[in-house]
Amino acid sequence: MSTATTHDEHHDHGPASGLMRWVTTTNHKDIGTLYLWLSFIMLLTGGAMAMVIRAELFQPGLQLVEPNFFNSMTTMHGLIMVFGAIMPAFVGLANWLIPMMIGAPDMALPRMNNWSFWILPFAFTMLASTLLMEGGAPAFGWTFYAPLSTTYAPDSTDFFIFAVHLMGISSVMGAINIIATILNMRAPGMTLMKMPLFVWTWLITAYLLIAVMPVLAGAVTMMLTDRHFGTSFFDAAGGGDPVMFQHIFWFFGHPEVYIMILPAFGIISAIIPTFARKPLFGYSSMVYASASIAILSFMVWAHHMFTTGMPVAGELYFMYATILIAVPTGVKIFNWVSTMWKGSMTFETPMLWALGFVVMFTIGGFSGLMLGVAPVDTQYHDTYFVVAHFHYVLVTGALYSIIAAFYYWVPKWTGNMYDEKLGKIHFWWSTISVNLLFFPQHFIGLAGMPRRIPDYALQFAEFNMISSIGGFAFGLAQVFFLYIVVKTIKGGEKATDEVWEGATGLEFEQLPSPAPYHSFNTAPEVK
Amino acid sequence: MIFYDSDQKNHIYRIVLIPNRSISWPILVRFYIFTCFISFSIASVFAVLGYWMVLPFSGLEMVALGIGLYLVSRKIYAQEVVTFQGDKITIEKGFHRPDEHWEFDKHWARVSVEKQDAHPKRQKIFIGSHGTQVELGSFLHDSEKESLAFELNAGILSRNFVRQTG
Numbered sequence: 001m002s003t004a005t006t007h008d009e010h011h012d013h014g015p016a017s018g019l020m021r022w023v024t025t026t027n028h029k030d031i032g033t034l035y036l037w038l039s040f041i042m043l044l045t046g047g048a049m050a051m052v053i054r055a056e057l058f059q060p061g062l063q064l065v066e067p068n069f070f071n072s073m074t075t076m077h078g079l080i081m082v083f084g085a086i087m088p089a090f091v092g093l094a095n096w097l098i099p100m101m102i103g104a105p106d107m108a109l110p111r112m113n114n115w116s117f118w119i120l121p122f123a124f125t126m127l128a129s130t131l132l133m134e135g136g137a138p139a140f141g142w143t144f145y146a147p148l149s150t151t152y153a154p155d156s157t158d159f160f161i162f163a164v165h166l167m168g169i170s171s172v173m174g175a176i177n178i179i180a181t182i183l184n185m186r187a188p189g190m191t192l193m194k195m196p197l198f199v200w201t202w203l204i205t206a207y208l209l210i211a212v213m214p215v216l217a218g219a220v221t222m223m224l225t226d227r228h229f230g231t232s233f234f235d236a237a238g239g240g241d242p243v244m245f246q247h248i249f250w251f252f253g254h255p256e257v258y259i260m261i262l263p264a265f266g267i268i269s270a271i272i273p274t275f276a277r278k279p280l281f282g283y284s285s286m287v288y289a290s291a292s293i294a295i296l297s298f299m300v301w302a303h304h305m306f307t308t309g310m311p312v313a314g315e316l317y318f319m320y321a322t323i324l325i326a327v328p329t330g331v332k333i334f335n336w337v338s339t340m341w342k343g344s345m346t347f348e349t350p351m352l353w354a355l356g357f358v359v360m361f362t363i364g365g366f367s368g369l370m371l372g373v374a375p376v377d378t379q380y381h382d383t384y385f386v387v388a389h390f391h392y393v394l395v396t397g398a399l400y401s402i403i404a405a406f407y408y409w410v411p412k413w414t415g416n417m418y419d420e421k422l423g424k425i426h427f428w429w430s431t432i433s434v435n436l437l438f439f440p441q442h443f444i445g446l447a448g449m450p451r452r453i454p455d456y457a458l459q460f461a462e463f464n465m466i467s468s469i470g471g472f473a474f475g476l477a478q479v480f481f482l483y484i485v486v487k488t489i490k491g492g493e494k495a496t497d498e499v500w501e502g503a504t505g506l507e508f509e510q511l512p513s514p515a516p517y518h519s520f521n522t523a524p525e526v527k
Numbered sequence: 528m529i530f531y532d533s534d535q536k537n538h539i540y541r542i543v544l545i546p547n548r549s550i551s552w553p554i555l556v557r558f559y560i561f562t563c564f565i566s567f568s569i570a571s572v573f574a575v576l577g578y579w580m581v582l583p584f585s586g587l588e589m590v591a592l593g594i595g596l597y598l599v600s601r602k603i604y605a606q607e608v609v610t611f612q613g614d615k616i617t618i619e620k621g622f623h624r625p626d627e628h629w630e631f632d633k634h635w636a637r638v639s640v641e642k643q644d645a646h647p648k649r650q651k652i653f654i655g656s657h658g659t660q661v662e663l664g665s666f667l668h669d670s671e672k673e674s675l676a677f678e679l680n681a682g683i684l685s686r687n688f689v690r691q692t693g
Contacts, residue, residue: 108595112595172588176591180595184548185603190549207562213588214581215569215570233580244576244578248573522666522668523667523668
């Protein structure tokens with residue numbers, strides 16, 4: 001019998017074997033796994049750089065590294081953590097989860113999905129290679145302000161520029177794919193207001209990426225032309241404006257901050273209702289709050305620049321607009337707490353990480369409010385208080401949500417339950433050490449210790465030592481996490497299809513554990 | 528999704544199969560235009576201030592977004608049409624216009640339902656005769672496939688099969 005149409009049959013086989021499976025794959029689960037592993041490798045790489053920083057700051061005086069190398073470490077640490085660890089981890093989670101959550105067979109543009117991942121290892125290799133170049137790696141901070149990144153930058157900056165371009169191309173391709181998937185490929189009945197919040201927050205995040213990535217690409221290209229082609233976009237001597245670089249950078253950079261936290265809100269909104277055994281309180285207000293945060297993120301960029309000098313009216317506007325963001329963010333915190341209120345709560349590892357997120361992200365949010373107040377920011381600007389603030393947002397916020405997501409969905413991915421005891425040890429070890437690491441930085445910042453310096457006054461010695469000890473312990477905790485990840489992949493107690501009592505969503509209700517290589521070849525019916 | 532269409536005068540009965548589309552083409556176009564407006568507005572402000580290099584990147588990105596959305600829409604605008612007319616069953620598959628075409632004699636054609644070992648609930652519907660089998664509605668969900676199989680069988684068994692539609 002000849003079969004004229006075998007279109008669907010090639011979807012039924014499993015993954016190819018060997019290394020080429022991972023190079024040529026267009027399967028959303030494979031690509032999600034690749035993203036997650038890359039982000040883990042980058043987390044450990046950026047973490048190793050953080051260890052160099054904390055080792056140098058363990059005592060006052062220059063101990064281990066030259067000041068320029070120290071600055072290279074802070075620069076590379078920031079770039080790798082932002083572009084290499086946090087963002088790819090969220091894209092990995094999006095790849096794994098979005099098709100399963102909306103009932104789609106795969107991402108809308110699978111080949112582009114493959115490209116958008118495989119650009120990244122080359123981008124990060126190019127970036128890391130600058131450490132071996134004459135003149136050293138870029139040392140101007142992850143914000144790469146001109147003229148430090150133009151007139152006074154090392155030759156390796158050109159490699160940095162091309163690496164940023166590659167990361168941008170990857171991010172844009174990922175964002176296009178996510179938008180096309182969510183808009184076009186939802187299962188029948190999966191209306192926008194029935195989508196899980198993780199899908200909603202990713203849709204908004206992808207839109208933010210689309211809106212701001214050309215600004216980043218333009219900024220680094222203008223850096224390149226200023227360096228080599230005689231333009232003076234950011235050179236005052238040629239009629240340019242270095243402060244404008246900061247405006248352009250932060251017009252990209254502030255939405256970028258929300259790009260790194262909005263998907264986290266979606267993750268937490270999935271985990272808390274499961275372990276509180278109650279539906280999420282205020283679903284639609286969560287959607288509108290996410291959209292409001294995204295819109296406001298375009299209107300507040302200059303709060304990073306209060307000290308550059310701007311008219312009082314400008315300071316007032318950016319201050320009030322910044323503080324306004326506390327309203328939708330507060331709605332989210334209120335809704336999570338209300339979801340837990342009188343819930344039948346249990347505290348499995350994903351819930352612990354989610355609760356850690358709620359408490360410590362709120363600390364980061366409050367210190368952000370303090371920094372948003374213009375006269376106060378004049379005092380805090382470029383101190384360790386800022387370092388403490390954004391690490392509470394990005395480590396105990398974004399990273400905690402990613403780890404929570406791993407524990408929550410890994411049984412669905414692998415079919416194996418993680419070791420609950422080890423997961424809880426990982427949480428408490430991380431939580432104690434991360435507070436030891438970052439909380440004292442509020443105090444040394446308020447006392448006036450500037451950021452990005454390898455040496456400091458004696459009065460900051462004790463808190464820096466405590467901070468370094470916390471840093472080493474937190475770093476070690478993530479190596480322990482690697483052990484838990486490998487152990488879970490290799491085996492363990494078998495997960496049920498539902499995985500968690502009270503878990504909702506297509507991935508838990510309609511797919512077995514582990515989820516098949518091709519899920520939802522036929523669209524599910526959403527009630 | 529399955530749509531039925533009949534022309535009682537000419538004794539033609541059609542079954543039209545289309546994949547699920549969670550957004551309509553006009554709304555998608557409006558979304559794209561709005562996104563272009565946002566992106567070019569941002570880039571234009573920078574261009575007016577003299578920082579014009581944002582603009583070409585916005586253009587490139589919007590082209591990429593447009594191509595991406597178009598390609599996906601093209602895929603989900605696939606259509607399969609089964610036409611019963613007299614003793615003939617015609618099957619056409621394509622995007623916007625028929626790209627593939629088969630014809631079977633109604634007296635020889637058979638509908639077969641294939642269940643997959645790995646996923647017993649999932650079915651594949653084939654129609655064909657004389658060794659040629661054409662799969663229909665691979666994108667339909669299970670209950671739709673059941674009703675498709677029923678309709679196909681009814682179409683083959685009946686003479687001058689015309690269903691009252693609308």
